[in-house]
Amino acid sequence: MKHAKHSNGTAFKIVAYTVCILLTILSLMPFVIMLVNSTRSTYEIQQHAISLVPSTYLMSNLSVLLGKTFNPIRGFMNSMIISVGSTACTVYFSALTAYALVAYQWKGRKTFFTVIMCVMMIPAQVTSIGFYQFMYQIHMTNNFLALILPSIAAPATVFFMRQFMLSSLPLELLDSARIDGSGEFNTFNRIALPIMKPAMATQAIFCFVSSWNSLFLPTILLTDNSKYTMPIMVGLLRGDIYKTEHGAIYLGLTLTILPLFIVYFALSKYIIAGVALGGVKG
Incomplete structure (x- = not known):
């Protein structure tokens, strides 16, 4: 046997x-x-x-590639500014929102979380026309902030952070900090955030990749050549109706994904820990 x-x-x-x-x-x-x-x-x-x-x-x-007005340095800088800014906003403010849902008992908390889940079901393309009109009216087109600031509202990241906190954030530790006179933001920044490093690193990878590869919103919001991101520049390589240089396009794609590999290898050790500890608490 x-x-x-x-x-x-x-x-x-x-x-x-x-x-x-x-x-x-x-x-x-x-x-x-x-x-x-x-x-x-x-x-x-x-x-x-x-x-x-x-x-x-x-x-x-x-x-x-360089002869087709492809400027990899400018594209890298533009994409990096947008991706780093949006990733930082997404991770920090999503963690802050999840902290409010877990660390405090307040009326309407479950309703608020339900609303967040409902917003998560709405595709971004549905609101894109209204979003563009709003950005145009407040003169925010051709501005990187139009692509960075909306990242503060990230329902999927809030959901992940909340599930992680439910299983790994000891509320007794927060109560002890309050008794010692720690302010709420100080408690969040110095106690909650270090505990949430695995979840934050995991979401940072996903948010950075999503922002770096984003093409739809940057295409409709950025019309100035000096503000084009790498995906937009690679997309323009196919604009020659007479002859498409496939080798140059593949080289442009290769240059585009290099930062993604760097970010992934820098933060990949947190993925398993983040997924394991961020599961739904039974």
Whole structure:
């Protein structure tokens, strides 16, 4: 019996590891193909779209890319300002909202949380026309603040932060701090935030990636070339109706995702902890 159980356990591990390896390969393949295609010519890509062998057209693609008014430094700076600003606003104010829902007992708390959940169900595209009209009326178009300040309201992040706090934030510790004379903002900043580091790091990754890859709102709000983000610049590379340089486009996409890898590897150690501790409390 023991030998049979041991054999079944070994077979299960082999199957599990095999599936994990296959999923890893499938996840990495698009990035590998993109990196390889950034070194290939348009003709090579059209003949064989998928290849794992790098070519010798990297510098040619770079010259074509820069020749199409593609300014990676300006695009990086614009995208970085928007992404960092919106991520900071989303993470901090969502944590503050979740703190108010968990640390205080007040009338209408459940109703307020229900409203937040209902707002989370509304697609952003539904409100985009009204949002643009409002930004136009207050002269906030071509302004990065129009893309940063709305990030303060992030229902999904509030939900995640609240679930994390319910399972990991000891209310007795907050009461002790109040007895010692600590103010509410001081208690939040010095006690609650350090405890919430895993959840904040996890949400920071998701918020940064979402803001960096955002194309719809920046396209309708930013019309000044000097304020274009990286996704907008890459989208404009396909504007040539006579010939599309696929190699240059792949190179532009490669440059666009580099900051995402940096942010992910810098904060990835918090993902497992954040997801595990942020589960729904039973």
